[in-house]
Amino acid sequence: MSKIDFSDVVVATSTMAVVMGLVTKILETKTRDHKLHTILNFAWLGIMLLTMLINMLGYEVSYSTIICLTVLYAVQRSKGFPPARMLSIAFVPATIVYLINDTFLQLTPNFFKDNRDYFDTARGFAFMWVLGFTIYAQRQAKRDKVVRDKAEEERRIIEAKKQELEYQVAERTAELRKQKESLEEALEELKTTQNQLIQAEKMASLGELTAGIAHEIQNPLNFVNNFSEVSVELCQELQEELDREDFDKTYIAEILNDISQNQQKITHHGQRAASIVRGMLQHSRASNGQKELTDINALADEYLRLSYHGLRAKDKTFNADFKTDLAVDLPKIELIPQDFGRVLLNIINNAFYAVQQKAKIGIEGYKPSVVVSTAKIEDEIVVKIIDNGGGMPESIKTKIFQPFFTTKPTGQGTGLGLSLSYDIVTKGHGGTLEVESIEGEGTNFIITLPLK
Amino acid sequence: MKILVVDDEEDVRVLFQQRFRREIRAGEFDFAFSGSGEEALEYLKGQDLEAILILSDINMPGMSGIELLRQIRLKSPSSPPTIMMITAYGDAQSHDQAMALGANDFLTKPLDFIELKQKLQSSL
Numbered sequence: 001m002s003k004i005d006f007s008d009v010v011v012a013t014s015t016m017a018v019v020m021g022l023v024t025k026i027l028e029t030k031t032r033d034h035k036l037h038t039i040l041n042f043a044w045l046g047i048m049l050l051t052m053l054i055n056m057l058g059y060e061v062s063y064s065t066i067i068c069l070t071v072l073y074a075v076q077r078s079k080g081f082p083p084a085r086m087l088s089i090a091f092v093p094a095t096i097v098y099l100i101n102d103t104f105l106q107l108t109p110n111f112f113k114d115n116r117d118y119f120d121t122a123r124g125f126a127f128m129w130v131l132g133f134t135i136y137a138q139r140q141a142k143r144d145k146v147v148r149d150k151a152e153e154e155r156r157i158i159e160a161k162k163q164e165l166e167y168q169v170a171e172r173t174a175e176l177r178k179q180k181e182s183l184e185e186a187l188e189e190l191k192t193t194q195n196q197l198i199q200a201e202k203m204a205s206l207g208e209l210t211a212g213i214a215h216e217i218q219n220p221l222n223f224v225n226n227f228s229e230v231s232v233e234l235c236q237e238l239q240e241e242l243d244r245e246d247f248d249k250t251y252i253a254e255i256l257n258d259i260s261q262n263q264q265k266i267t268h269h270g271q272r273a274a275s276i277v278r279g280m281l282q283h284s285r286a287s288n289g290q291k292e293l294t295d296i297n298a299l300a301d302e303y304l305r306l307s308y309h310g311l312r313a314k315d316k317t318f319n320a321d322f323k324t325d326l327a328v329d330l331p332k333i334e335l336i337p338q339d340f341g342r343v344l345l346n347i348i349n350n351a352f353y354a355v356q357q358k359a360k361i362g363i364e365g366y367k368p369s370v371v372v373s374t375a376k377i378e379d380e381i382v383v384k385i386i387d388n389g390g391g392m393p394e395s396i397k398t399k400i401f402q403p404f405f406t407t408k409p410t411g412q413g414t415g416l417g418l419s420l421s422y423d424i425v426t427k428g429h430g431g432t433l434e435v436e437s438i439e440g441e442g443t444n445f446i447i448t449l450p451l452k
Numbered sequence: 453m454k455i456l457v458v459d460d461e462e463d464v465r466v467l468f469q470q471r472f473r474r475e476i477r478a479g480e481f482d483f484a485f486s487g488s489g490e491e492a493l494e495y496l497k498g499q500d501l502e503a504i505l506i507l508s509d510i511n512m513p514g515m516s517g518i519e520l521l522r523q524i525r526l527k528s529p530s531s532p533p534t535i536m537m538i539t540a541y542g543d544a545q546s547h548d549q550a551m552a553l554g555a556n557d558f559l560t561k562p563l564d565f566i567e568l569k570q571k572l573q574s575s576l
Contacts, residue, residue: 215511218540227463227467230467261466265466269463
């Protein structure tokens with residue numbers, strides 16, 4: 001057991017503390033590697049105990065080697081961190097020198113003693129090497145730190161800007177979402193309003209029809225009443241004849257024949273009224289969008305009459321020739337009857353309105369006329385509504401299918417009739433709706449519908 | 453005396469013939485029928501207007517009853533012939549117009565045949 005050389009222990013401990021102080025700073029272990037930082041900070045304790053132990057065992061070991069190995073351990077743990085490379089350049093050669101020195105000291109003490117000067121010189125060089133490179137490494141580390149701090153600062157600024165941008169984007173997104181929601185709401189409202197307008201337009205055209213419908217229903221009802229009354233009278237007459245002893249068989253047969261004929265008339269006129277009511281209900285009913293086989297001729301005839309009587313009811317002085325020119329072989333076609341009925345009604349109403357306006361001017365010899373014709377041309381059905389009214393100039397012709405465009409005085413037209421008709425014919429039935437018009441001479445509306 | 457009924461409704465003819473079957477059989481009434489104003493004017497050509505009573509609907513396609521009345525009165529401003537107009541209930545405008553144009557009487561639909569019979573009898 002040897003005596004402990006305390007001066008050796010103190011030098012080793014303090015050198016270790018100073019070197020590790022530098023290394024922790026250069027390698028920035030405090031912020032980068034907490035565990036390594038703790039190890040390096042307590043390395044002085046380790047070397048103190050180790051030196052004491054080696055002393056006690058009688059060995060002579062250079063504490064410089066232990067310090068160098070500790071530094072190399074720290075460098076190894078900090079691989080990738082730039083200052084670590086500089087430290088490894090500083091310490092690897094020195095460590096080799098110290099290790100060689102120690103090896104010779106332990107294995108061949110005599111050789112070591114004989115050449116001590118060389119070994120001392122080598123250690124001296126190693127120390128200078130370490131010192132020089134460590135100082136350089138420290139400066140380099142400082143410069144690097146400045147650069148890194150600057151980069152870090154820039155990164156922080158960029159990060160802050162990024163965050164601000166993200167915040168702005170989030171804010172803008174929220175704003176846009178809000179706008180989108182309010183736009184959707186507005187769109188929904190518009191759709192509702194559009195539906196209401198369509199319904200209003202439908203009701204307006206129905207309103208125009210009311211008088212015509214009343215007239216068309218009143219007539220058959222009058223017949224039903226009159227023929228019923230006559231039948232009652234005929235029955236009384238029959239009874240009276242039968243009460244006579246010499247009743248006339250031929251006369252009785254005649255009366256019975258009349259009664260039978262009357263019953264047929266009553267049925268016919270009853271059905272006529274019912275069909276008008278049915279048509280009216282169909283018109284006012286919301287379209288179910290279902291296409292069904294429809295007789296366009298019947299539809300055209302019915303709406304022409306309703307429209308005429310509707311106008312007549314409002315203006316008793318008005319008279320017009322109206323007739324149909326319907327193709328007898330016209331096939332039934334799949335369409336939405338309520339919708340297509342509205343198209344016919346709108347255009348026929350317009351035609352009567354046009355001839356009525358022209359008639360008001362009082363042109364000598366003018367005979368208002370509205371004709372509805374149907375025809376099958378190749379694989380299309382063509383429906384024409386022809387009037388000899390005032391026609392329209394080109395400037396108006398280009399606008400008539402636009403929503404809310406009307407030439408009627410305020411309150412008399414919604415301006416939706418033709419625009420809706422256009423949509424119904426083109427979008428709803430894959431057909432076309434065209435207008436030909438000569439100002440002062442009249443207007444033709446031409447609807448074509450594909451048969452398939 | 454001939455009674456000319458002018459109406460575009462075909463069944464009016466049947467109705468009148470049945471309603472007044474007794475009067476027709478008894479030779480009291482003698483009806484003629486026209487389906488339009490134009491047809492009525494055609495019929496009147498060459499007829500003795502003093503021996504004719506016209507019973508016309510107003511609301512007809514083509515020539516209306518009012519126009520027919522105007523045309524007849526253009527030719528013979530005062531009776532004969534006696535002209536009675538018929539129109540739908542509540543049509544005050546047509547009533548005033550017809551009266552101003554020289555109609556002798558005015559009836560509304562639905563026709564009251566008892567009233568009509570009395571009016572026809574008193575006119576004849």
